[in-house]
Amino acid sequence: MKYDFEQVIDRHGTDSSKWDCxxxxxxxxxxxxxxxxxxxxxxxxxxxxxAPEIIKAMEQVVARGIYGYTSIVDDDYYKAIQSWFFKYNNWKIKKEQIMLERGTITGIVNLIQTFTEKEDGIIIMPPVYSGFRDAIAFTGRTAQYCWLKCNDEPYYTIDFERLEKLASDSKNKAILLCNPHNPIGRAWKKEELNQVIHICRKHNLFIWSDDVHCDLMRTNQKYIPVASICDYKKIVTLTSLSKTFNLAGLYITNIIFEDIEMKEKYVQKCLGASASPFDIVLVKTAYTRCExxxxxxxxxxxxxxxxxxxxxxxxxxxxxxxxxxxxxxxxxxxxxxxxxxxxxxxxxxxxxxxxxxxxxxxxxxxxxxxxxxxxxxxxxxxxxxxxxxxxxx
Ligand SMILES: Cc1ncc(COP(=O)(O)O)c(C=O)c1O
Structure with missing residues (x-):
């Protein structure tokens, strides 16, 4: 089937944050x-x-007419996520590692609040999505800047010397990666990620990787999930349907923990999201039928x-x-x-x-x-x- 991306849809009058604000x-x-x-x-x-497959799946839920409390009961929800990331990124995820959250920034705020203390430092790499700074400021932690380096092309790279310096300061507890990186568009190469892992392991830092743009790669580029290339337990990856399937207003994020105890601690402190009937159907449909x-x-x-x-x-x-x-x-x-x-x-x-x-x-x-x-x-x-x-x- 050929899908139509040429059609201009008038979004005025739909309470769109982009077109109506x-x-x-x-x-x-x-x-x-x-x-x-x-x-x-x-x-x-x-x-x-x-995707029409998504609209149809939503319509079927709507047609039932009952939107009561819902739980992720069957394994298909998890299997859809597991197969997707294994097929495209060779990343093996266990069901127990996955947790639904209501939005990625909510997930980041909750990670910060669960695993760090007031005034601890969180390393970010500007230019970077401003939601990171907002989340850090909101939680009363300190954003520590490891500015990306840029050549004339322009092509951005990580300043590892600065990263090592920041990581070695015991006040700094985590790095917030963005992969691929909004707004400069880099998808971090294996060697770059290995260096980040090496530095964070050495200084015992959390790696929280916001990978919400990961399915929107150029056709000749590859996304490598940081968790797929090592066994470092302090990695948490945030994935989402938002950007890939244009479902941003529904805030369907799945957080993948490498350490189940970390997931339990997060749940004890912040609960995680309750699933809606739409979340479940959308995750299954998007990851199995919208390729x-x-x-x-x-x-x-x-x-x-x-x-x-x-x-x-x-x-x-x-x-x-x-x-x-x-x-x-x-x-x-x-x-x-x-x-x-x-x-x-x-x-x-x-x-x-x-x-x-x-x-x-x-x-x-x-x-x-x-x-x-x-x-x-x-x-x-x-x-x-x-x-x-x-x-x-
Ligand atoms: C890198 C990145 N993370 C998070 C978000 C926001 O995610 P959510 O709407 O799921 O909180 C955005 C939105 O643009 C983003 O670009």
């Missing part, structure tokens, strides 16, 4: 222009309709990203644009374009009227010239947005 964003000062012509590409959710949809989606995203990155690089002198190995996010740095920060902002937001997230959130103090494009949209919308940005420069 202009007034709120203006009020909070997150942007200076938002009207019916604004193209919002700041949010990491896609504008494609879900073809995902293959076609990846091809579509590959083309979108290739087109947009090439066009931006060719037409905006000085701009640095990542080509993501995983995810649909492009990270752009306008620092070498010879303009002031305010000029860059105004060209993108006010003139092009494309709403992007600003780098100051992902890269505090360093990302003033950076912006993130989430390119999980139909090609015609992406073309309109990219062309408008180019014209504004």
């Amino acid at each position: 202009g007034a709120e964003l203006l009020k909070k000062g997150y942007t200076t222009r938002y009207d019916k012509e604004t193209i919002p590409l700041f949010n990491a959710d896609m504008d494609f309709r879900c 073809n949809w995902l293959i076609q989606l990846r091809e579509y995203l590959d083309d979108n990203l290739k087109w947009a990155v090439e066009r931006l690089r060719r037409n905006i002198p000085g701009v640095k644009c990542t080509m993501p190995e995983g995810s649909y996010i492009i990270w752009m740095d306008f620092e070498k374009c010879g303009m002031s920060e305010e000029d860059v902002r105004s060209r993108i937001i006010d003139k092009a009227n494309v709403m992007l997230s600003r780098g100051i959130k992902a890269a505090p103090g360093k990302g003033n010239y950076s912006y993130r494009i989430c390119a999980g949209v139909s090609r015609s919308v992406l073309e309109k947005a990219v062309n408008r940005i180019i014209e504004a420069f």
Whole structure:
């Protein structure tokens, strides 16, 4: 079956965080222009309709008309997850390791609260998804920055010297990995992950790996789950249906613990999520029946990203644009374009009227010239947005 990613679906009037929150964003000062012509590409959710297999499975649950308390009773829920990660990533997961949670950030907050104390340090690698800093600040812990290094390409790598230094400080208890890394799109190679494992083992740090973008790899790239290449017990991996199957509003996250005692401790402290009938059906359907949809989606995203990155690089002198190995996010740095920060902002937001997230959130103090494009949209919308940005420069 051929799936349609070209169709533009009008999401206005659906309480979409992306398409309907202009007034709120203006009020909070997150942007200076938002009207019916604004193209919002700041949010990491896609504008494609879900796989028909998913819609049908949901409809069947809806048609039953009863949505009572539900538990994960049969093993098919776990088997779907186990087979998926084994088939694609050679990662063997036991049923007992898996726990449903209501959202990934909830999972991260709960991990922090269960396994660290107030004011402990959590290492993150900016530029990184701003939800990490928010979770750390919310729990009263301290974010310790191990800034990624970047060359002119631009290609980002881990600063292992700095990581070793931070890890050796006994106040720092965990590293929060992002694999593939939002917003710079790197999928960490085996050698890089091995170095992270080596350093964390040596200094007894937790490795919490947020892998929610892991199924959205470029077709020539590979995602390697950190837990699949070692036996380090302090690894916890957060996986989700959100990004892969465009179900972000349903917050279906599965956390995979390498140490069952850690899972028990988490449950004692934070419970974990109660399952809804939708969660169960969606996990089973997504991981067993939506493979073809995902293959076609990846091809579509590959083309979108290739087109947009090439066009931006060719037409905006000085701009640095990542080509993501995983995810649909492009990270752009306008620092070498010879303009002031305010000029860059105004060209993108006010003139092009494309709403992007600003780098100051992902890269505090360093990302003033950076912006993130989430390119999980139909090609015609992406073309309109990219062309408008180019014209504004
Ligand atoms: C790396 C990463 N982690 C977590 C989230 C949010 O996950 P959730 O909505 O499941 O809390 C996002 C959303 O963009 C993300 O990019």
